[in-house]
Amino acid sequence: MVEKKISRQAKYDVIFRHLSTGTGILIILLVVGVFITLVIESWPSIKAFGLRFLWTSTWDPITLEFGALPFLVGTILTSLLALVMAVPFALAGAIFLGELAPPKIAQVISFVIELLAGIPSVIYGLWGLFYLVPTVRFFQLKIGVPPYGLGLFTASLILALMILPYAMSVARDVISLVPRDLKEAAYGLGATRWETIRHVILPYARSGILAGIVLALGRALGETMAVTMVIGNRSAMPHSIWDLANTMASVIANEFTEATEDVHLAALVEIGLLLFIITVIVNLITRIIIVRTKVQ
């Protein structure tokens, strides 16, 4: 009797294997589905504007003339500026945690940094709206620039704060993995702490640090809520860092539910498609860097 039950169950082995393989394939289908959906939904816009969508700077929901350039510029400017602002601090933090700090302190601070990374974007936005914006406005008055408070600069600031933990933790991991004997060789030659960091540790950890930076860039590109809340929601070409603007993510967040015309909605989806493609490329670059690091 037990034997019958056992041999029945053996047949299920094949079924189970097919089932789990199927869910694996489902994952692939989901990603493909995301891409295809984006293309289909943005088709009216692709048909209407073609390739010039990428360099048209008009975005007019009234005349239904749409171009992605203001948002490409907004996204790239904020992301790059955020990187520039964050990297020195991230690098310093990584060196401090991976090399200088005593282990107990490093543990506590690392824990705190991870908590930072867990704060939802919308809460950063809330804080940015009520504390960062007035502060920026105050400085804008001082230097004689239109005191919006909102704008590209503020968005870059908050982005920098948000991507800092990601860049820092990746860089810290690589730095702490630098082999001891390499460092001791340098000290043995009479090098100071800083000289060892500069000439031995950093070059060794170079690709890991680069990977951390690219990872942070990827996050900055896709970041939506905090940016939406402080960037000022202006869908036109920004001309200075103090201008109100929109990024690719924020224009979608701001306008999607208001878009009444099909072509307007399709244009927004096309922006989403562009964002998707850009983040996939950045993701690929990160992978290549990581693979090259492993080969090293």
Next chain:
Amino acid sequence: MKIQHAIFRTEDLCAYYGDFMAIKHVTVSIPEHEVTAVMGPSGCGKTTFIRCLNRLHELTPGAKITGRVFLREEDILQLDPILVRRRVGMVFQRPNPFPTMTIYENVLAGFKLLGIRLKKKEADRIVEEALRKAALWDEVKDVLHRRGTFLSGGQQQRLCIARALAVNPEVLLMDEPTSALDPKATLQIENLIVELKRTVSIVIVTHNMPQAGRISDYTAFFYLGELIEFGPTAEVFTNPKDPRTEEYLTGKFS
């Protein structure tokens, strides 16, 4: 070598890992109710050989078996492998009680994992019987509901033996079962093996010559995938027919 009552009989057994032939044309009879030691230098195929006997070998990707293996009168290569493994139990080199189960549940694993429901009386009986056979009952009877991982190495291995015995196999395969244990635990298990052969036939892989000398009735000696000697242990050890057997026994290579 004429065996009166054979529990296993292989005919031209060959086992492959991909293109590599690990077991070459082995024909042998394993006697019933005896302890048969399988010995040989590292890489000679002794573990591969016993894994053919419970069809565990074919689970390795790229592995293959040809030839015939008779368990009593049935060729196990034609049977459902799962049913084969119910009749041929195995104990591994490292004790491996299931970490999420209690001692009680571990012994009954052969039933629980298959979803076979047992009445409490029946289950209790099986557990006590198996643990007694494995000489572990007195030590754990009061802590049956603790995790198996809290036991010592020797106790864990006896738990694994109990687990294998609970499903009433006809043969127990043992792959260097004492190599990870201290001498005292080793001795306990060796005594156990000698006791057990009255109810189950035992095939034990060992690289420990004194151990084989102590507990085995027959010895099969493998070299580079071939069975080069088989016979009563006393004969093989004192009067080996093959020069390579003699070299191994005198420690020229291991």
Next chain:
Amino acid sequence: MNTYANEARRRMKNKVILSIITVLALLPAVPLFLILFQLFKEGLSSLSLDFFLHLPAPPGEPGGGIANAIVGTFIIVGLAVLIGVPLSIMAGIYLSEYGRDCKLAEVIRVSADVLQGVPSIVIGIVAYAWIVKPLGHFSALSGSVALALMMIPVVVRTTEEVLRLVPNILREASLALGVPYWRTVLKVVLPTGLVGVTTGILIAIARIAGETAPLLFTAFGNQFMALNPMEPMNALPLVIFNYATSPYADWWRQAWGASLVLIIMVLSLNIVSRILARRIAGEK
């Protein structure tokens, strides 16, 4: 060349630069503490029993609460877990048990990576196209689908990692008892890795609980209490966003309160999963 002066200069340089590095490293802690401090200061004043039990008041009117948002967050996230977790665990099982070395498994891993990198707003667009458009209205279900899409890569990867760590010898022990492979996976491998898998799920939940963008045009929000997943539903992140960007000071105060509640939820999940992770590491 005066080697002593050179020495002294090098040592000075070392001290200066290391101090600069330390300062730069500790500086980011300032905004973090500012955020948390202001969160508690502003948010604490909002917390009252009314806040938790009442529905939102009409725009402009003071008072009201976030009861529907709290319930909504639980329903939307709960539904996302129901949709995403079984799928992810099965896919993780595939990658660990059957897909150690094959091409298909590699493609699946890359796909999961790509899916993880998709910006949350784009996921929202996709869920809109898949569910909101055909149904013709916003719904909690579409929000859950969006959040599930975001959970899947995380849970798949942690499940694979955890199951790979289960020693092979346990699988063999089960197989040697005559247990078929599928039962071995479900009753030995998975239970052995259960704590790790659960940790992965908790981490994924902590991430999606705070997401706003995927809900903007899927669950959309609701002034009233909604319990039916086919209706538009309110959620904590939506409340924060809508209230913060509104012109009403009382709603700003409530946004802080909702933020405090959300952060406590997310932080608790994070801390619990970290404790679990440490327990696993400790058991090794």
